Amino acid sequence: MVNQEEYIASGILELYAAGALSPAEQQEVEQVAAASPEVRYALDEALVAMEGYARAHAVTPNPALKNRIIQQIEDQQLEREAMAAEVRPLYGEQESSPYKWMFAASITLFLLSGVLSFYFYSRWQTAENRLAQAEAQEQLLAQNFNTVSQRVAQQERLVRLLRDENYRPVKLQGVEAHPEANAIVYWNPSQQNVFIDQGQLPAPPAGRQYQLWALLDGKPIDAGMLQQDAQANLQQMKQVGAAQAFAITLEPEGGSVNPTMEQLYVLGEVQS
Amino acid sequence: MSREPQNISEEELVARLREGDTKAVSQLYDMYNAALYGVVLQIVKVEETAEDVLQEAFVKIWNSFPSYDASKGRLFTWMINVCRNLAIDKIRSKQHRVSLKTREIPASPRADMGSDSFKPEHIGLREITEALNPDQKLIIDLMYFEGLTQSEIADEYQIPLGTVKTRARSAIKVLAKMFKGRG
Numbered sequence: 001m002v003n004q005e006e007y008i009a010s011g012i013l014e015l016y017a018a019g020a021l022s023p024a025e026q027q028e029v030e031q032v033a034a035a036s037p038e039v040r041y042a043l044d045e046a047l048v049a050m051e052g053y054a055r056a057h058a059v060t061p062n063p064a065l066k067n068r069i070i071q072q073i074e075d076q077q078l079e080r081e082a083m084a085a086e087v088r089p090l091y092g093e094q095e096s097s098p099y100k101w102m103f104a105a106s107i108t109l110f111l112l113s114g115v116l117s118f119y120f121y122s123r124w125q126t127a128e129n130r131l132a133q134a135e136a137q138e139q140l141l142a143q144n145f146n147t148v149s150q151r152v153a154q155q156e157r158l159v160r161l162l163r164d165e166n167y168r169p170v171k172l173q174g175v176e177a178h179p180e181a182n183a184i185v186y187w188n189p190s191q192q193n194v195f196i197d198q199g200q201l202p203a204p205p206a207g208r209q210y211q212l213w214a215l216l217d218g219k220p221i222d223a224g225m226l227q228q229d230a231q232a233n234l235q236q237m238k239q240v241g242a243a244q245a246f247a248i249t250l251e252p253e254g255g256s257v258n259p260t261m262e263q264l265y266v267l268g269e270v271q272s
Numbered sequence: 273m274s275r276e277p278q279n280i281s282e283e284e285l286v287a288r289l290r291e292g293d294t295k296a297v298s299q300l301y302d303m304y305n306a307a308l309y310g311v312v313l314q315i316v317k318v319e320e321t322a323e324d325v326l327q328e329a330f331v332k333i334w335n336s337f338p339s340y341d342a343s344k345g346r347l348f349t350w351m352i353n354v355c356r357n358l359a360i361d362k363i364r365s366k367q368h369r370v371s372l373k374t375r376e377i378p379a380s381p382r383a384d385m386g387s388d389s390f391k392p393e394h395i396g397l398r399e400i401t402e403a404l405n406p407d408q409k410l411i412i413d414l415m416y417f418e419g420l421t422q423s424e425i426a427d428e429y430q431i432p433l434g435t436v437k438t439r440a441r442s443a444i445k446v447l448a449k450m451f452k453g454r455g
Contacts, residue, residue: 011437014444017349018415019356020422030344045448047349050416052451054352056397057310065309065323066301069330074294076331 007032008042017046158234161186161195170246172266178202181265185212185237185246192239194223201265204228204250211251213259214243220259225251245269282347289337297334304348308355314417315359325362329355360419403450408443411436 007013015021016029033040161167167186174181183199196212204210210226224237226248250263280299288296308329313322333354340350401409410429414420422440426433 011441014441015415015422015437017444018412018440019353019419020415020440034343044346045452046444047346049444049447049451051307051346051348051352053400053412053416053447054311055307056400057314058306059310059313060306061309061323061326062319065326066298066305069301069327070294070298072327072331073297073334076335077292077294 004036004038007036007039013039013043013046016043017050019050154234157195158197161234164188166190167193167195168270170268170270172199172246172248172268174200174266175264178265183248183266183268185268186234187240187243187246187270189240189242192241194237194240195234196226196237197234198226201226201248207253208250209253209255210248210265211255211259212237213247213249214240215245215247216243220247222255222257225255243270283342286340286342286347289334294334297330300333301330304351307348308351311352311417312355312359314413315356315419316362321362322359325359326355329358332358356416356419364419400447400450403446404443408439408446411439412443412447415440 012021012025012029016026021029029043033043162169166188168189170185170187172183172185181199181201183201184197186195186197187193194212194214198210201210209228212223212226213220214223215221221240221243222238223240223246227235245268247259247267248265249259249261250265251260285296285299285303289300305326309322309326312325312329313319316322316325329351333351336354340347404412411425414425414429415422420428422436423433425431426436
C-alpha cells in the first residue's frame, strides 16, 4: 500500500494537475486517489488550483462560435438518429446479405435439386419402362416377322411345288379309326424329293411322334419323322425313289423300324 | 457577463448530457466557453485556430461524454484536458509548426480582457502573476500551455530536472493557496 503522506509529498498530484503526466501515470494517480480520501482531497486541491489558473486566462470567444458548435452537434445528432433509423438496418442487411442470400440460395438449390432429382428419376424410370416395352415389342415384331417370312417361304415353296408338274400330290385320307385326319404328300419321283403337308392330324400324346412311310410292294420304307411344331408347314422328308402309297403312323418318339399298323392314321395311294 | 454555473448544478448538467440532451450543450458552453477558450488560445496562440480547436473539443466532449466518470475527476478538469490535448496535438502537427515558425509568441494579448469576464471575487491573472515568481510561472505555463514534459523543459531551458519538479510543485502550491475553497 502506498504511503499516503509520502505520495502527496512526492509532487505527483501537482504534476497531474498541470497535465505533465503520461496517460499511464495519470491512471495510476486516479487509482490511488480513488482508494484514498486524503490523496483525493490533495489531488482536488491541486486541480482546483490549476482550474483557477486556467480561469484566470479566460477569454470570451467570438459569439458566433457558439452557434457553430451547437449547430454541428445538433447536425451530428440528427445524422446519427437518421443513421440509427435508416442506414444501420440497411448496413446490417448489406453486411449479412451475401451470407443470408447464399444461405437462402443454397436451401433453394437443395430443395430444387431434390425436386429435380425426383422428377428426373421418375422420368428416367418411365423411359426405362418404355424402352423395355419397346424392346419387347421389337422382339415380338421380329419374331412375328420371322414367322411370317418363314410362312411366306413355306407358301412360296408350296406354290412352287404345286406349280411344278414334276411333283405329284398324294392325298392321305384318315383310316376308319381316324376319319377326320388327312395329310398331303408332294413327291417328285425323278428327284426323289418328298414334302409333307400335315393337314389334319390330332396332336400326338406325350412321348409319341408321327412317322411317314412309303409303301412299295407291301413293304414300308421309313420316310422320316413329322415335326410336331411344324404342323401347318410344308416339311421336307427323306428321299423316296419309288412308292405306291404313303402312310402315317403314330410311333414312339424317334420312330420305329417297322410301322405299328394298329396306329395307322392316314393312308393314300400314289395315282399313276 | 456572467458565464458561471448558476441556473443549474453540475450534477444536473452531467445527468442531462449523459442522456444525450443537446440543449444541455448550450448550457455547458455558456458555463465554460471563456475559460476553455482562454486555455486553448494560450496554447495555440492564433484565434482562428483556437476557435476551431474549441469547436472540435465541444464535439468531442459531447461524443465522448458517456466515458466521463464523475468519480474520477471534476467535469471542468476533464473538459480542460480534452481541450488541452486537442490544442497540443494541433500545435505539434507539422502544418501548424510550419505556419508558426516565424511568428512570435504573443504575450497573451487578451488575457487581461479575459479576466474581466469573471466575477469580482475571482482572482485575476495579475494577482496570480504577482503571487508566482517568474521561474514558477514559466514552468507551469510550459507544462500547462505548451504541453512540454518536465524533461523536455529541463533540456530546452538548461534547468536540472529536479529543479523543474520543485518549481512545478511550489507553483501549484501557491495557486492552491490562492484558490482554496473556490473549487
